[in-house]
Amino acid sequence: MKIKFSFYNQLIPIEETSEYLLYNILNGGLRVLDDSTGRLLLDLSNLDSFNVEDYNEYHDVIQELLDEGFLVDFYIDEKESYQQDYLDSQLAKYRNNSHIGLTIGTTILCNMGCPYCFQTVKPNKTLRDEKVINGIVTYIGGLIQKAPVKKWAGLSIMWYGGEPLINMDVIENLTTKFTALCSQHHIPYDASMVTNGILLTRETWQFLLKHQVNSIQITIDGAKEVHDSYRPLKSANGKNYEKILENLSMMPLGISATIRINTDKRVAATLPKLLDDLKDYGIWPQRQNQVSLKLAWLRGYAGADTSNMRFLAQQEFFDIENQFSAMLVERYNKWAKSNSREMAKQKWKLPEKQNDCATYVSPYFFTFDPEGGIHKCWETIHEKEKSSGSTVFKNWDVDDFKKYLNYSRTNVHPVCYNCKFNPICEGLSCAYDTIHTLSEQNFPCTPWKTEIDRYFKEMYLRMKQNPDQVVLHKPEQRAHQTHSNK
Ligand code: SF4
Ligand code: SF4
Incomplete structure (x- = not known):
């Protein structure tokens, strides 16, 4: 079987303990690897693909990593499948x-x-x-x-x-x-x-x-x-x-x-x-x-x-x-x-x-201004010309909001499509900011992009030294995320 190291993995060396942390940004999985498995993964991360059969002595751990999504079928286009799953889950949420x-x-x-x-x-x-x-x-x-x-x-x-x-x-x-x-x-x-x-x-x-x-x-x-x-x-x-x-x-x-x-x-x-x-x-x-x-x-x-x-x-x-x-x-x-x-314990926060x-992308979320104008973002409620164009004096019609519903973090820019931090990028959650500020020179990047290794390493070492003082905290994905996270 031909497989590859997941595009969404982050492999973090912990020199102090001769271990590695392996985190998958897309599915939130986290593993602590010993030195030899960590080195193996480091080698594999540099290969386009490899055959499971060539690594027989690591058969069990490779199988576990496959089951947990850290290793994936070579023929899967992970970015495309993430985008499709994201769009499908958004649509399903609106229908059911x-x-x-x-x-x-x-x-x-x-x-x-x-x-x-x-x-x-x-x-x-x-x-x-x-x-x-x-x-x-x-x-x-x-x-x-x-x-x-x-x-x-x-x-x-x-x-x-x-x-x-x-x-x-x-x-x-x-x-x-x-x-x-x-x-x-x-x-x-x-x-x-x-x-x-x-x-x-x-x-x-x-x-x-x-x-x-x-x-x-x-x-x-x-x-x-x-x-x-x-x-x-x-x-x-x-x-x-x-x-x-x-x-x-x-x-x-x-x-x-x-x-x-x-x-x-x-x-x-x-x-x-x-x-x-x-x-x-x-x-x-x-x-x-x-x-x-x-x-x-x-x-x-x-x-x-x-x-x-x-x-x-x-x-x-x-x-x-x-x-x-x-x-x-x-x-x-x-x-x-x-x-x-x-x-209380100190929380080691995994990315949300x-x-x-x-408010922007759901056909059932609205902001009303005091004159009955319907906005798809509360940042514009004082600007009539930036309303959706619809008002409370019309009947609800999904077509009135098409341009908002088409926003997706997965298609804002090719750089973001090709970025493994896309699923946890808070910068893209606010559609309004992204649309108005994202440019070739300016991306609203998540701090995880630069800080994940440093933060994970620090919290891991702290947890290892004081296991009764630090706890791993995996945030629940919120059903509806709106302006409150700005
Ligand atoms: S999070 Fe952004 S898009 Fe959503 S309501 Fe606030 S400003 Fe508007
Ligand atoms: S804004 Fe930056 S961190 Fe976020 S997906 Fe785009 S390139 Fe990645």
């Missing part, structure tokens, strides 16, 4: 058990004026018009009837803005209408919100619970000094950073929160102080079951003034993210020890298999 995902901008107004955000560039409208509100519900009702889906898996709403809590009336109004529609068609309903947290009073938390908002994302850009300068309130008086922490400390059970920390060099320098404050307010680690923290790589919005910011290179951000996750474990364990809780942004 599909999800409706709506991002609804309740207003484009915001009580903050963050320089990196589009709201500072183009202030705009609020969703109040009853015709538009009813139009949205009628549009979704029509979609449920007309789309060729066997069973709907759910309707998920993401309340978005501006600051969505500036317009709570529409949340109340639409929640009543959507939940009635869902019970009529037996579709599970859930809602989430992206908010800056300033308006989350005790009453507002109760409002969210009542209106089935079960998860929120709040942005805090570092400790007070940096946060208040990067995310200034528009009105001169009033607390900002402290107000958000006060509000978060009142979060009721039944809601979970992700604190998103947009990180540049200045924000990174204040992360220990931010963690001190979160602890002082009883937010984290005390509520670690409800609250998670996530760094995001801070980049500016075109046209916004970001002269104050000190952006990180991608590799720098990758390192800071890893240092931050070690810092979280260390702090959590300190707290856990004095509160008789189980200790990526999906294209569902």
Whole structure:
């Protein structure tokens, strides 16, 4: 049998222990190889093909590696088969058990004026018009009837803005209408919100619970000094950073929160102080079951003034993210020890298999602007001319979204098609960014491309030295990946 070393393999020598790590980017498989097997694989990786019969003394291990996809039939075109499988699975997802995902901008107004955000560039409208509100519900009702889906898996709403809590009336109004529609068609309903947290009073938390908002994302850009300068309130008086922490400390059970920390060099320098404050307010680690923290790589919005910011290179951000996750474990364990809780382990994160942004590529994900325009990306909701051209006053028609549905990470550029990091490349998940920024000189490459060997080696050695402190973490592939991973 003629076979070859998989195109998607990464073979990482660990000189310190005379071993090799073999990782398959496409299927997520990971093996530790002894020195002689590792050297064999290194030799095989340089061959176009080889015959199993010529390596009889390695018969068993070669068979195992074949079974696990590290070695493959020579005649399989792996890139083509990955592309075909990817496109097929995307189509199957839309036909069989599909999800409706709506991002609804309740207003484009915001009580903050963050320089990196589009709201500072183009202030705009609020969703109040009853015709538009009813139009949205009628549009979704029509979609449920007309789309060729066997069973709907759910309707998920993401309340978005501006600051969505500036317009709570529409949340109340639409929640009543959507939940009635869902019970009529037996579709599970859930809602989430992206908010800056300033308006989350005790009453507002109760409002969210009542209106089935079960998860929120709040942005805090570092400790007070940096946060208040990067995310200034528009009105001169009033607390900002402290107000958000006060509000978060009142979060009721039944809601979970992700604190998103947009990180540049200045924000990174204040992360220990931010963690001190979160602890002082009883937010984290005390509520670690409800609250998670996530760094995001801070980049500016075109046209916004970001002269104050000190952006990180991608590799720098990758390192800071890893240092931050070690810092979280260390702090959590300190707290856990004095509160008789189980200790946490440092996670060795394997790369997450990526999906294209569902808002862009799914025929059942939409962003509505306050005038009823339908966008296939929430980055454009303030720009009428960049809408899909369709509106909630028409019937749903898949043909209205053809140009979006044709986006696939597998066909954006020949360089990406021929890149083994394509399945885990976060840069290609955001269709909007990829389409607008990818050029012959500029590819939105994943940091794994340059960091995988260094990171895997470091974590492997750490795990080997302290097996009770490090755990291998294979992320689940998310069913719907949308703007939240940006
Ligand atoms: S992830 Fe990209 S394509 Fe998707 S909604 Fe956000 S900006 Fe648009
Ligand atoms: S953007 Fe870079 S890392 Fe991602 S698939 Fe293309 S070439 Fe590979």
